[in-house]
Amino acid sequence: MKNIIAFVAFLFVTTSFFGQEKLKYQKPPKEILELVDAPLAPSVWIDSKGENVLLFYRDAYKSIAELSETELRLGGLRINPKTNIGSRTRYFNNIKVKEATTKDAKQIIGLPENARISNLSISPNEKMIAFLNTSGNGVQLWIADIEKGSAKKLSTLRLNANMGNPINWFKDSNALLVNAIPNNRKELINISEAVPEGPTISASDGEKAQNRTYQDLLSSPNDEYNFEQLALSTIKKVTLNGEVSDFLPTAMYDDIDFSPDGNYVMVNIIKKPFSYIVPYYRFPFETNIYDKNGTLIQKVNDVPLNEVQPKGFMATREGKRSMRWRADKPATLYWAEAQDKGDPEVKVDYRDAVYELAAPFKGKGRLLLKTINRFSGITWGNDNLAIARDYWWNDRNTKSYIFNPSNASQTPKVIFDRSYQDRYSDPGNFVTTRNNYDERVLEINNGTAYLMGDGFSEKGQFPFIDEYNLKTQKTKRVYESTYTDKLENLNSAIDMKKGKILVRIESQNEYPNYYFRNIKKKNDLTAVTSFENPFKSIQDVHKEVISYKRDDGLELEGTLYLPIGYDVNSKEKMPMILWAYPREYKDKSSAAQSTTNPNEFIYPYYGSPIYWVTQGYVVLDDAAFPIVGEGDEEPNDSFVTQLVGNAKAAIDAVDEMGYIDRNRVGVGGHSYGAFMTANLLSHSNLFAAGIARSGAYNRTLTPFGFQSEERSYWDSPETYNTMSPFMNADKMKSPLLLIHGEADNNSGTYPLQSERYFNALKGLGATARLVMLPKESHGYSAKESVLHVLWEQHEWLEKYVKNKKNIGE
Template identity: 65%
Template sequence: MKHFLTFFLLCFVITGYAQENLMYQKPHKNILELAEAPLAPIIRMDSKGEHIVLLYRSSYKTIEELSETELRLGGLRINPVTNIGSRTRYYNDVKLSSKKDGTPKIISGLEADGRYANFSWSPNQEYMTFTKTLNTGVELWLLDIKNGEAKKISEANLNANMGNPVTWFKDSNAVLVKILPGNRKALINTKEAVPTGPTVSVSEAGVKAQNRTYQDLLKNKNDEHNFEQLSLSELHKITLDGKATLWKKADMYRGVSFSPDGNYIMITTIKKPFSYLVPYHRFPSESVVYTATGDLVKSVLEVPLIEDLPKGFMAERTGKRDFDWRSDKPATLYWVEALDGGDPANEVPFRDEVFQQDAPFNGKVTSLLKTKDRFRGITWGDDNIAIAYDNWWNTRNTRTYVFNPSNSNVAPKVLFDRNYQDRYNDPGKFVSTKNQFNEYVLDLNKNTAYLIGDGYSEAGKFPFVDELNLNTQKTKRLYQSKLTDKVESISTALDAKAGEFIVRIESKNEYPNYYIRNIKKRNGLKPLTQFENPFKSLQNVKKEVISYKRADGLDLSGTLYLPTDYEAGKKYPMIMWAYPREYKDKNSAAQSTSSSNEFTYPYYGSPIYWVTRGYVVLDDAAFPIIGEGDEQPNDTFRTQLVANAKAAIDAVDDLGYIDRERVAVGGHSYGAFMTANLLAHSNLFAAGIARSGAYNRTLTPFGFQSEERNYWEAPEIYNAMSPFMHADKMKTPLLLIHGEADNNSGTYPLQSERYFNALKGLGAPVRLVMLPRESHGYAAKESILHMLWEQDQWLEKYVKNKNATDTAD
């Protein structure tokens, strides 16, 4: 009785007040040990596999870092003191190794615990530039790969507000760098500035602008001023010894790219007017070509403000778009133009046409090919062979064409015409290699190309290398992995003709490492890295991919983990984590790309931590939402959602592992939206965890996720799918977590705040945790450890000890 009274009072303290003055907490030691495990480095390898740059970073930022000054303007988040993106993920150490000696070596001249970012190989791959952020600004550094030395080559005056501020000259002897202008005007403190008038937005009759609910947009003239000043840069040429010369005066430079031969450079600048409706990448812009010495050649593209695209995911603006250099030619520009007015609703035989023009860009414009659906890119080969791609969202279809760029009279051949969600029949990606311009082009052996595929099938993942004759379209399999107790992935080709590839191999308790595999040799496997498993407490956890069927017969799957202290015959609580995905056919929806041999990696948002706390975990449970033919997936969203959940619980219950009365469900973003819907429309769960979700679809009226219809076209869908509209049905405890600085389209923090208010007003058991400074994905160590503590406390109270909670209530 004494214990019961203590538990009852604890429940009252936790739930009886509207707010809690709570400091950051840390989770149970079992979870904390995994959360604080060090990360293995990220690797950057040269194209020959000879040199490896190892980038080390902490798993987290600190709350102090997230609390630095931040301005949110035009879709950007900027630190105006340091002039770099305020959410930049930094590396704190850099080392070098080689395929001859895989031991990481310290780089001379480089200090540990720095804030390094924006790593970029030189065209000849003998050097690498990177930035170092100080408290006062951003410096440019140069890494000499061969000598293992690093040095600073600029002062802390770079402008990295719009991404990497550095572009290499093609001779690898200098870089073009965005530098803060000396005459930049002072920024306006928008919180202290006295308004001079109202902010007025205007819509002309009949002009539709059905835009998604973007965040961090410009709001007024003060924002416009600050955005302009923070975007302004001078372009300086800096040689490898640090000598800097002014190359172009201050402007709002957005993109910089050299022609393959290095004789020309295309520069894109942002123009006015700015917009309060769309991010900066839809502001007006101009692309101008100069010589490498800075002389004007030609303005090749002017793009107006883009606020009013046609409706649909496949909508495009009219006119020239997607300007880029042909990587197989010295200096040839190509671009695309819509043939359907950019409107997916228009029925036309071809959607897009690709054109090209040689330097100096005043001669004949040549048509290269037309694509049946929306153009998506080209892999250039030589004068006679190139590969083009298109796709169409509404049908989930993609085509791969081979065409002759020197003769548009020869009709392109369709190599592949397929559903891109069909992973089991994916032919793979074409192998590329560097040409004389140090640009990547199609790796050709006369008329033969190479493909690297993931090799997903019902039996598992067995990656392959194929040889494809582009004339006969016949393939020959050169290699397929035979590993059954591990998972192999083919990362890239070092030399496809010689049979050398970089592969990654892992198992459920063996950390992923990289190797050189020669597919022409029986034992042709040489290790490149030797990373150790930092998550020892999980290496013996029982893990399997389970398959089961939905009530309508659809095949589903999920990755099942048993508790680290599992005892046969005992019934455990379970947490299920998932994310809904839309499909246009049942065959693709039923495919599984999970493997029980994949390394068990508990990233910050993972539910896997809870195997150490006595829970069964079903991770990545399949939640397909299917709409075949004219039916849209969301037409039956709730029905399919509940059917997916019931099938998963039934499957694990049939294995005898769980107490189905003690099952929780959780998800992040659209998974949070899923969680709230499941709790409102089923009685399958004891509790839920919803992180950074959207719960009222009338707040995203011009589409969301994969829904193209606007609210006025399908109000019943928007209302039926919105958990907010069904808050009166909620009786199941729900933990809401949200970053108060969420930047994701549609998932405003307001979504969680209003949903919490609705649930609280209707008497539902709910807890709202707003994480200061956090965006859509969480970054600060303090925030993430506290989030794990919140989830652990919630699961312990409402799931593991559900019966005690019910009694106390």
């Protein structure tokens, strides 16, 4: 009788809970709440010599009050018009400093009260750090002396951080260029109160403009006006003594970059006409070179509005793009130009050509090299040697070239030619060092460069450093991590000649900390940081990476956690949560590779399912969900079949281990993982319930491509329809919890996706719940929102997964 009363009480509580329409923010069980409230370790910066360490502290979450501050969404940006900085900026609230070899850090004194610190910028000589502090009146420039451990406000100027970082150091470290609010900036239009003067009209002149489904775009003349006012800046020079002088007049400045020698400044300026279909970074702009006194030297680029470009992920615009300074030269520009008109459908031997142009920047530029795929970057060495990289999405190929910058007639030599999805064959990244211009260039010692890699292999992960003979292109391994119970990440080289490198070491229950390692001396390890594990309540949870096979033989893996206190010998059947995110591959061998290290620290971030090990659940996190399409077949041609195959293999594997009741398995995911969840509940009977956060469910609303699908809806309507949970809402088989931020700005996952999908499910009689989070974007940042999401998920799992048997299902 007591059990019947308890069961009736359970039904009463859950029924009334799910029937409510108005609900204040809730909190999850105390075991989960304690993990959320754990203090956040600081971010770490270590200077290039390995001498000084800066620690930057912040709260893990914003408050809903902070998230509710005024926000304008214009041209792909989200701006607080009162403070003139991105409305979604994450702030630090404290800075400490320490010597690398000492344990205790010292407080930076003189920091602003109730600090909201952002846009940290280290001076070229690494002695000072400039930063912004945001108050109710706007953004102001502050500076801290690292050696003295003191900070001060450098200027009372109101800065403009709407278009990115407004801080740029002069190369001598004695002054900065900053973007200031113009004195004559006009008042913004209150769009909610403005009286329209006419309709908003967009037109098509017959050219194809197959753009992604961008959000936060301009949509009216009033938007255009407000965007321009918020983008306008006046460039000022501020010395370390706080003296302010004019540098450049008012314009819409987007990017400012000093030449390596500090004698020139490259400046991008946004121009009109604006667009209603693409973000601001595709608006017209020009690139000018000024000297260090602000005198115009040369216009080096003039780019028109880029609304229309060829179709495909590898499409790009024509003309000069990716313009940068050569790191090894005093003042030489380089850039890429498409040789296929930016159209991946055009067959050419070389997709891109790379040119350079030295001061005084006149002429068309000198050819450096041509790349077979789309150019992606250069690591500069010296006059006779540099490393270039390219990539091609369609076959996932990437190439690296050694070339001679001084002689374009010498054919570049391809040194690496591989699939960038093939982690086992990854040779690593070339190690760089700071040159006399404070720029990163290739580290070369007696004809030898160095490669630093993650070290994934069939035997596990063992990060490494290789010597690379630049003449013979042969490698010699000089260091390989030997840990089997920890994970050692190779962070950077401090002094390769002496063998001193910076590493980060962690284990399942050992918080990640930094160390200096001398690879020339055995077991030579010096601690730099000593952070404690803030999540001790789950430090002893059972964790392992399990491997299993899909029905077609494809190797898969996932990270398995057992509930706290679970006796592995008992084989008690527990409920399980499976959490995943699908990824597309062009070959099965890459898809089958093991890239999960079991020794990674157990970190329960806000979106993690790991919290539920405290509530009696088995958790299979980051389960492999590869979607493979080899040759001419696209991965999405068999998306649903492979999706279900992945899920079945995961459940079978854990079930065979004897840990779970396979009738009480829930599935969840965020973004594309939410899309996966909805599809799994529609096309299989594997799950008791699902949780889908911030997803897209109707692919006809993203008709010109989504995720890794570059075909349009009209190219392959069957793919879009088959993959859309909305089109298959009548097949929904299990209860689904939908959660979405009301201010989602991610391409394609606008809130309408969840709203219309929920209405379809409700209209068809499916069990579903829709939770819309006020003010939240694609990821959730207010603590109130995060706690409520965890509560919603917990209540859903308790009712529809853990207690499924109890309610007669």
